[in-house]
Amino acid sequence: MTQQATKSAAIIGGGVIGGGWAARFLLMGWNVQVFDPDPEAQRKISEVIDNARRSLPGLSDVALPEEGELSFHDTMSEAVAGVTWIQESVPERLELKRKVYQTLQEHCPVDAIIGSSTSGFKPSELQGCATRPEQIVVTHPFNPVYLLPLIELVPTAQNSPEFIAQAKEILTEIGMFPLHVRAEIDAHIADRFLEAVWREALWLIKDGIATTEEIDNAIRYGFGLRWAQMGLFETYRIAGGEAGMRHFIEQFGPCLEWPWTKLMDVPELTEELIDAVAGQSDAQSGHMTIRQLERARDNNLVTILRGLKAQDFGAGALLNAQDKRIGEPAAMPADPSQPIVTIRRAIPLDWTDYNGHMNEARYLQAFGDATDRMMEIVGCDADYIANGGSYFTAETHIRHLDEVHAGAKIHIETQVLLGTGKKMHLFHRMFEGDRELATGEHMLIHVSLETRKASEPAPQIATALAILADAHAKLPKPEGTGKAVGVK
Amino acid sequence: MTQQATKSAAIIGGGVIGGGWAARFLLMGWNVQVFDPDPEAQRKISEVIDNARRSLPGLSDVALPEEGELSFHDTMSEAVAGVTWIQESVPERLELKRKVYQTLQEHCPVDAIIGSSTSGFKPSELQGCATRPEQIVVTHPFNPVYLLPLIELVPTAQNSPEFIAQAKEILTEIGMFPLHVRAEIDAHIADRFLEAVWREALWLIKDGIATTEEIDNAIRYGFGLRWAQMGLFETYRIAGGEAGMRHFIEQFGPCLEWPWTKLMDVPELTEELIDAVAGQSDAQSGHMTIRQLERARDNNLVTILRGLKAQDFGAGALLNAQDKRIGEPAAMPADPSQPIVTIRRAIPLDWTDYNGHMNEARYLQAFGDATDRMMEIVGCDADYIANGGSYFTAETHIRHLDEVHAGAKIHIETQVLLGTGKKMHLFHRMFEGDRELATGEHMLIHVSLETRKASEPAPQIATALAILADAHAKLPKPEGTGKAVGVK
Numbered sequence: 003m004t005q006q007a008t009k010s011a012a013i014i015g016g017g018v019i020g021g022g023w024a025a026r027f028l029l030m031g032w033n034v035q036v037f038d039p040d041p042e043a044q045r046k047i048s049e050v051i052d053n054a055r056r057s058l059p060g061l062s063d064v065a066l067p068e069e070g071e072l073s074f075h076d077t078m079s080e081a082v083a084g085v086t087w088i089q090e091s092v093p094e095r096l097e098l099k100r101k102v103y104q105t106l107q108e109h110c111p112v113d114a115i116i117g118s119s120t121s122g123f124k125p126s127e128l129q130g131c132a133t134r135p136e137q138i139v140v141t142h143p144f145n146p147v148y149l150l151p152l153i154e155l156v157p158t159a160q161n162s163p164e165f166i167a168q169a170k171e172i173l174t175e176i177g178m179f180p181l182h183v184r185a186e187i188d189a190h191i192a193d194r195f196l197e198a199v200w201r202e203a204l205w206l207i208k209d210g211i212a213t214t215e216e217i218d219n220a221i222r223y224g225f226g227l228r229w230a231q232m233g234l235f236e237t238y239r240i241a242g243g244e245a246g247m248r249h250f251i252e253q254f255g256p257c258l259e260w261p262w263t264k265l266m267d268v269p270e271l272t273e274e275l276i277d278a279v280a281g282q283s284d285a286q287s288g289h290m291t292i293r294q295l296e297r298a299r300d301n302n303l304v305t306i307l308r309g310l311k312a313q314d315f316g317a318g319a320l321l322n323a324q325d326k327r328i329g330e331p332a333a334m335p336a337d338p339s340q341p342i343v344t345i346r347r348a349i350p351l352d353w354t355d356y357n358g359h360m361n362e363a364r365y366l367q368a369f370g371d372a373t374d375r376m377m378e379i380v381g382c383d384a385d386y387i388a389n390g391g392s393y394f395t396a397e398t399h400i401r402h403l404d405e406v407h408a409g410a411k412i413h414i415e416t417q418v419l420l421g422t423g424k425k426m427h428l429f430h431r432m433f434e435g436d437r438e439l440a441t442g443e444h445m446l447i448h449v450s451l452e453t454r455k456a457s458e459p460a461p462q463i464a465t466a467l468a469i470l471a472d473a474h475a476k477l478p479k480p481e482g483t484g485k486a487v488g489v490k
Numbered sequence: 491m492t493q494q495a496t497k498s499a500a501i502i503g504g505g506v507i508g509g510g511w512a513a514r515f516l517l518m519g520w521n522v523q524v525f526d527p528d529p530e531a532q533r534k535i536s537e538v539i540d541n542a543r544r545s546l547p548g549l550s551d552v553a554l555p556e557e558g559e560l561s562f563h564d565t566m567s568e569a570v571a572g573v574t575w576i577q578e579s580v581p582e583r584l585e586l587k588r589k590v591y592q593t594l595q596e597h598c599p600v601d602a603i604i605g606s607s608t609s610g611f612k613p614s615e616l617q618g619c620a621t622r623p624e625q626i627v628v629t630h631p632f633n634p635v636y637l638l639p640l641i642e643l644v645p646t647a648q649n650s651p652e653f654i655a656q657a658k659e660i661l662t663e664i665g666m667f668p669l670h671v672r673a674e675i676d677a678h679i680a681d682r683f684l685e686a687v688w689r690e691a692l693w694l695i696k697d698g699i700a701t702t703e704e705i706d707n708a709i710r711y712g713f714g715l716r717w718a719q720m721g722l723f724e725t726y727r728i729a730g731g732e733a734g735m736r737h738f739i740e741q742f743g744p745c746l747e748w749p750w751t752k753l754m755d756v757p758e759l760t761e762e763l764i765d766a767v768a769g770q771s772d773a774q775s776g777h778m779t780i781r782q783l784e785r786a787r788d789n790n791l792v793t794i795l796r797g798l799k800a801q802d803f804g805a806g807a808l809l810n811a812q813d814k815r816i817g818e819p820a821a822m823p824a825d826p827s828q829p830i831v832t833i834r835r836a837i838p839l840d841w842t843d844y845n846g847h848m849n850e851a852r853y854l855q856a857f858g859d860a861t862d863r864m865m866e867i868v869g870c871d872a873d874y875i876a877n878g879g880s881y882f883t884a885e886t887h888i889r890h891l892d893e894v895h896a897g898a899k900i901h902i903e904t905q906v907l908l909g910t911g912k913k914m915h916l917f918h919r920m921f922e923g924d925r926e927l928a929t930g931e932h933m934l935i936h937v938s939l940e941t942r943k944a945s946e947p948a949p950q951i952a953t954a955l956a957i958l959a960d961a962h963a964k965l966p967k968p969e970g971t972g973k974a975v976g977v978k
Contacts, residue, residue, distance in 0.1 A: 057839055060839055061792060061795055063835055144712040146787070149795065150805075175815075181704060191694065198683075204759075208763050212679050214723035215770065216669060216671075219667065220642070220669055221722060222718060222719055222720060226714070227637075229710060229718070230715045230804070232804070235702035275696050286703035300634065301803075303545070304545050305801055306718055308548075309794055311551075313790050313840075315789075316718070317639055320667050321549055327663075330552075352548075352801075357939070361855075363855035394890065397889050397890065398886070398888040405882075419976075425976075484976070487887045487972070488907075488908070489972060489974075
């Protein structure tokens with residue numbers, strides 16, 4: 003990155019929201035000066051920053067700037083000295099906010115931006131009695147502020163175009179997406195949706211229709227997955243098929259008049275409104291056909307679902323439970339004389355790369371899964387690992403023999419080359435049908451998860467491994483064993 | 491999987507929803523018998539099934555059952571012969587649906603389950619004039635049906651507990667999550683939320699506050715990401731901090747009475763309602779502390795965001811744009827005599843595994859990224875690849891020297907061992923500070939993306955590679971080059 007003078011931001015009011023802002027600025031290289039009268043502020047903000055340090059930097063595939071410096075100040079005047087940005091996240095009381103701005107503006111640089119985290123107040127209300135209203139703007143974030151990119155940037159006519167442009171630039175610089183809300187309304191945009199759903203949810207609970215858990219499941223196993231990637235209108239555009247948004251809204255519009263909810267003040271679906279929705283949707287997504295949108299949606303959904311699967315959470319936990327139901331339990335083969343089929347699966351959509359085929363790292367992921375399966379077969383399963391023993395891979399040699407694409411059904415055959423003492427030496431061969439795609443040769447070492455050092459496996463594992471190694475020793479050595487890169 | 495007699499499902503009414511059901515059953519091993527009077531039905535359903543074949547099987551890490559058989563039928567009586575499940579997805583007109591049930595029940599097995607995809611009708615309305623009302627139940631899916639697990643299962647007192655249990659079992663078997671809606675209401679549960687948001691969105695467009703694209707961005711860059719994994723209440727439970735849901739609702743409850751929207755019939759926030767919400771939330775999430783929930787949420791969000799990044803979509807596209815802004819452009823080094831730092835980054839949360847450290851496949855992912863960077867440096871960049879040339883990895887040797895954890899800052903130094911003709915032989919060394927974590931030795935072959943065969947690189951690439959290879963030839967061979975697995 004290009005070196006630049008470190009800029010400073012003042013955080014007025016800590017807590018979860020102020021702390022999230024502090025973390026964003028800090029981890030993106032800004033110095034952060036905090037003012038918060040809460041005696042617990044330092045602890046609370048540090049906890050949020052710890053969470054952010056754990057999660058934010060790894061989002062990038064390049065190094066972030068060096069962390070800035072964090073300081074805590076006893077007065078607002080000290081906290082705002084020399085800053086470029088001031089973020090106000092004090093409690094949602096208009097009088098309090100106005101008082102804070104008065105103090106801030108007595109001491110802060112006149113060209114600093116004062117952003118408010120308010121979810122409810124309009125910027126004109128905040129600017130009300132200010133000395134320099136043009137310096138104040140709504141910049142409403144979403145929790146966790148250090149991970150979610152959305153900022154509702156709501157200016158008024160008091161804010162100059164240059165001021166707004168600079169605010170957008172700084173928000174973008176710290177990794178956020180400034181959504182320029184062109185007309186101020188109560189609760190901006192996103193919170194109107196949250197409020198609408200919140201009210202509806204409270205009715206459902208009050209009327210005994212659903213519990214909090216049932217409501218969460220109704221969201222996260224269904225439309226929540228759609229909204230993480232496309233939102234409302236692009237999703238419905240697809241539902242309209244090749245006829246697009248106009249078809250969708252003409253088809254579904256009338257349903258709005260059904261007596262479905264307790265909240266029934268709906269806009270009349272005039273030709274004008276239909277035109278507006280359809281036209282805006284064309285401008286938004288018209289560069290992609292419905293078929294392309296469908297594929298993008300499915301790629302995104304598969305990626306999200308498989309990601310949640312790796313975390314064993316939400317819809318991903320459902321998929322893991324399904325695998326457990328469908329898959330055969332790991333067991334020593336009745337006839338140990340042949341290589342063991344350790345993996346049978348289809349190549350997921352998210353395993354392919356810019357070359358249009360399975361990415362090299364996913365070959366190793368599949369071989370790693372084959373190794374995990376072999377570990378389970380010899381008794382190194384989740385229980386054993388929870389008790390402190392495991393195998394770590396020390397060395398790997400992969401030969402890529404042929405390409406393979408998403409959807410292809412592959413299997414992996416595994417031969418034990420050595421299984422004695424701390425060592426487990428495996429040879430995996432990956433096939434699509436009869437076509438050999440790759441081989442993976444792996445040396446694993448049994449370790450104690452406490453000492454993280456090599457250790458002897460439990461006797462039952464040593465025994466099982468020896469049975470397979472002895473039986474497989476009678477098989478021919480597979481082609482490619484013991485080879486080094488570039489050596490014939 | 492255990493072998494079982496293949497079961498059959500009838501799909502009454504194709505289209506996007508019926509086609510999605512057909513795909514689910516088919517890919518989970520059921521035979522599928524379709525009835526749809528639309529002359530285009532076969533084409534439309536086949537398109538949906540093609541999408542499903544591309545995306546669904548790879549969701550599983552084990553092989554799905556063999557696909558069932560798909561057949562199209564001219565009459566309902568033929569389509570329902572011998573089936574276990576009948577899914578009705580005909581247009582949303584009550585009289586039509588009732589007529590369909592009459593015909594179905596004249597011909598179908600009496601113990602088959604008739605599920606309706608209706609989003610609007612209550613099951614008692616569907617059962618109204620039926621011969622055997624106890625056979626009919628609402629099973630409302632979400633598009634795309636072949637990927638989203640949610641099914642709203644809405645029975646009435648007419649349906650026996652055994653019938654409901656069997657319906658749940660079958661839905662689970664085909665990979666769905668049956669959400670048992672205990673009391674029938676118009677629009678069930680999820681669509682009430684969708685309706686509420688839809689109405690609010692139409693107001694915003696009608697009043698000129700936001701466009702469809704701005705609304706989608708307000709969702710997918712913010713709360714949509716939260717709702718893909720936790721839903722509404724578990725997210726808010728975290729926002730309440732250690733004091734949990736009761737604190738949240740007591741703090742935010744009053745906001746419900748603000749004049750924020752045009753839809754203002756809100757439930758009164760009585761002690762009783764607060765108790766219900768807080769108690770249900772405890773039952774749902776009380777087994778995890780707020781700190782644990784925060785970490786689970788952040789793990790999920792990082793996983794989703796990085797997944798979308800790989801797809802270059804939504805919030806992931808924002809992150810890619812940020813990397814481009816922050817990262818240095820690839821360029822030949824001014825001094826080519828030293829190994830090149832190809833990667834500087836932090837280890838993401840989603841790169842660790844059950845052993846608590848970075849998973850072996852992620853080492854190769856990082857080395858693969860280092861190789862990509864080296865390709866860019868010598869001129870094999872996105873433009874060059876778009877013009878039909880690229881490098882494919884033929885062979886890889888990894889030595890895992892030490893563990894590394896999420897959040898650690900790593901860098902990779904790359905030495906060109908050979909760069910002549912079609913070959914590029916690279917040696918990567920991964921470090922955390924001075925601590926060497928792994929080495930990766932890789933043989934790459936230049937290919938034509940058209941023929942998928944080895945080919946000569948463009949002259950400018952050959953020249954750049956030769957400069958680096960010549961300069962790096964004067965460096966000592968790094969330890970571990972030319973080694974085979976298990977060979978000292």
